[in-house]
Amino acid sequence: xxxxxxxxxxxxxxxxxxxxxxxxxxxxxxxxxxxxxxxxxxxxxxxxxxxxxxxxxxxxxxxxxxxxxxxxxxxxxxxxxxxxxxxxxxxxxxxxxxxxxxxxxxxxxxxxxxxxxxxxxxxxxxxxxxxxxxxxxxxxxxxxxxxxxxxxxxxxxxxxxxxxxxxxxxxxxxxxxxxxxxxxxxxxxxxxxxxxxxxxxxxxxxxxxxxxxxxxxxxxxxxxxxxxxxxxxxxxxxxxxxxxxxxxxxxxxxxxxxxxxxxxxxxxxxxxxxxxxxxxxxxxxxxxxxxxxxxxxxxxxxxxxxxxxxxxxxxxxxxxxxxxxxxxxxxxxxxxxxxxxxxxxxxxxxxxxxxxxxxxxxxxxx
Amino acid sequence: xxxxxxxxxxxxxxxxxxxxxxxxxxxxxxxxxxxxxxxxxxxxxxxxxxxxxxxxxxxxxxxxxxxxxxxxxxxxxxxxxxxxxxxxxxxxxxxxxxxxxxxxxxxxxxxxxxxxxxxxxxxxxxxxxxxxxxxxxxxxxxxxxxxxxxxxxxxxxxxxxxxxxxxxxxxxxxxxxxxxxxxxxxxxxxxxxxxxxxxxxxxxxxxxxxxxxxxxxxxxxxxxxxxxxxxxxxxxxxxxxxxxxxxxxxxxxxxxxxxxxxxxxxxxxxxxxxxxxxxxxxxxxxxxxxxxxxxxxxxxxxxxxxxxxxxxxxxxxxxxxxxxxxxxxxxxxxxxxxxxxxxxxxxxxxxxxxxxxxxxxxxxxx
Numbered sequence: 001x002x003x004x005x006x007x008x009x010x011x012x013x014x015x016x017x018x019x020x021x022x023x024x025x026x027x028x029x030x031x032x033x034x035x036x037x038x039x040x041x042x043x044x045x046x047x048x049x050x051x052x053x054x055x056x057x058x059x060x061x062x063x064x065x066x067x068x069x070x071x072x073x074x075x076x077x078x079x080x081x082x083x084x085x086x087x088x089x090x091x092x093x094x095x096x097x098x099x100x101x102x103x104x105x106x107x108x109x110x111x112x113x114x115x116x117x118x119x120x121x122x123x124x125x126x127x128x129x130x131x132x133x134x135x136x137x138x139x140x141x142x143x144x145x146x147x148x149x150x151x152x153x154x155x156x157x158x159x160x161x162x163x164x165x166x167x168x169x170x171x172x173x174x175x176x177x178x179x180x181x182x183x184x185x186x187x188x189x190x191x192x193x194x195x196x197x198x199x200x201x202x203x204x205x206x207x208x209x210x211x212x213x214x215x216x217x218x219x220x221x222x223x224x225x226x227x228x229x230x231x232x233x234x235x236x237x238x239x240x241x242x243x244x245x246x247x248x249x250x251x252x253x254x255x256x257x258x259x260x261x262x263x264x265x266x267x268x269x270x271x272x273x274x275x276x277x278x279x280x281x282x283x284x285x286x287x288x289x290x291x292x293x294x295x296x297x298x299x300x301x302x303x304x305x306x307x308x309x310x311x312x313x314x315x316x317x318x319x320x321x322x323x324x325x326x327x328x329x330x331x332x333x334x335x336x337x338x339x340x341x342x343x344x345x346x347x348x349x350x351x352x353x354x355x356x357x358x359x360x361x362x363x364x365x366x
Numbered sequence: 367x368x369x370x371x372x373x374x375x376x377x378x379x380x381x382x383x384x385x386x387x388x389x390x391x392x393x394x395x396x397x398x399x400x401x402x403x404x405x406x407x408x409x410x411x412x413x414x415x416x417x418x419x420x421x422x423x424x425x426x427x428x429x430x431x432x433x434x435x436x437x438x439x440x441x442x443x444x445x446x447x448x449x450x451x452x453x454x455x456x457x458x459x460x461x462x463x464x465x466x467x468x469x470x471x472x473x474x475x476x477x478x479x480x481x482x483x484x485x486x487x488x489x490x491x492x493x494x495x496x497x498x499x500x501x502x503x504x505x506x507x508x509x510x511x512x513x514x515x516x517x518x519x520x521x522x523x524x525x526x527x528x529x530x531x532x533x534x535x536x537x538x539x540x541x542x543x544x545x546x547x548x549x550x551x552x553x554x555x556x557x558x559x560x561x562x563x564x565x566x567x568x569x570x571x572x573x574x575x576x577x578x579x580x581x582x583x584x585x586x587x588x589x590x591x592x593x594x595x596x597x598x599x600x601x602x603x604x605x606x607x608x609x610x611x612x613x614x615x616x617x618x619x620x621x622x623x624x625x626x627x628x629x630x631x632x633x634x635x636x637x638x639x640x641x642x643x644x645x646x647x648x649x650x651x652x653x654x655x656x657x658x659x660x661x662x663x664x665x666x667x668x669x670x671x672x673x674x675x676x677x678x679x680x681x682x683x684x685x686x687x688x689x690x691x692x693x694x695x696x697x698x699x700x701x702x703x704x705x706x707x708x709x710x711x712x713x714x715x716x717x718x719x720x721x722x723x724x725x726x727x728x729x730x731x732x
Contacts, residue, residue, distance in 0.1 A: 175711055181679035184688075224625075227646050259590075261628055262646060280593050280628060313547035322550075345541055 028252035030299025042343030070140035092158035141211035155213035159220035224259025243271030279308035279341035394618035396665025408709030436506035458524035507577035521579035525586035590625025609637030645674035645707035
């Protein structure tokens, strides 16, 4: 384990913009914003024709390391939809690639790791991440904060468990059997692996913070594959080390996973200022679970979510009814950032998203 | 909607074997069996070399309509593992195919429906199921009950929501967006569709019961994609009609879905004698949720599950620890049928399953 203090050294405090009225940041800190802030996970992506146009012929990983392209793709949904936050265009595996792990993103499949990591030796051989290796990402952040005006920029990284699943399985997996086999059969190697990945994640997020992001979201896409007991034993300590290692930056830390209704309290406890909620748990119930979690936080429960992305295929009337219910339920929190309960699906009509932003902005905050 | 009374006509009461001491049936009825009964979802399948041998060159749907092949494949795991129940080898889409829906099971993809069902006209045009069309399945049941000795046979069907998702999406779907779009945008058509599918499911299960199955399991594979609110509004009434339409047979009705921790009470309420539990919810917590559900049942809470199929890749020591915990937690129920929390994964070593059966049989019932 790298000393977290080493990773934490050198965060410039003057890097960030001062955006005291940005609705996203106000809500994320538990204050009362001028309107209900809204952004969408995967808002920069295949649902937008302008995204498909600029990505034409550019492989995913090449795109993620091209500062100008990251800038353009990240800005597209802000321009089109008027969302209240931009999220850095990146991919879960970017810090692994930057560290030197041999993997590629194969269209139609996802990340493919050349040599799956399943032994103590393979874990010991994992590289660390030199912040210089993500300099193009940091450059993209600087280009973006210069271009975004008053719109906050959210940094982004995958959580140790989700990264581990890619490395252990060798690619995307439905059942995570090799990952869980390692976890259950060799806890020592498991914890060593997650410790390494926590270092990489922390280094990556701190590089984004040093470059000026206004908030961060830690995606534990697959945490919902675990029981709460296993999450607490095998995952939470490592995600907590990442989140606590960001505390000095003073920016909102969002923590999100899918199918995590039973984990919402634990995910708060890991050190999340904002807990993302998928569509399976009503938002007011999610607020109760988050509020009940122990820990020292700057504000009471703040939640993000939780419209089912499939609702966007059901017509304006259904979208309106669901959005109104969610905003009403979100009023039981100290703050609510409207979002989907998972990423924008590729076939989504972008005009539906634009109209949804307008609708959410018209709804009363309290 | 077909009159349920019509579907219910003609169930011969003398068809079933008398198996008063079969541990699976005793536990499923909330009694105290001589040993903890155990079977595995997808126990008849790709994990077994003898299965791969007899399926060689035989398409899935052809296999499901071949009584001799169904008999052989269903018996294989009983012979090999000594499990306490056989489950009829079939597929979720078998009753749809028998009814005349144009679909095929494509290797590596799953069911592919020629014309997805997304309009009122398409719903109105859906065929009904003539029990004669599943005569080969009924014949397989008769062959099996003759061959199984004292081992019970579990009948099997997909629940209306899961069937609807195949029909509306046109195949397997991760996000069920077309299904949910129909559900949210046109509830009338949605309920008409699920009503049709409940008829088909009920007809199929009653044909199996008439031929002699000793229990039934209703698989709602994808119910976990819904919030409890939506499950109750859009799905539960139809699954309840299926389950209540089987009550006169007097056999245990098992109701199972994946990722349904928040739905366990509602799935009991639908009319389930036994509620299947995946691995995300501790079994004692699942018992509390099932026990709290309203309804008239012959016994108190009975649960089935809940070993993570991925644990079978983690070595005997991990399997033992998990199995012992699950059996201990299961003692808080009136009855516990040991099972996995989802189907056997294709890469599972069958010897691990055999040793697990031996282990569970050695553990004390109370």
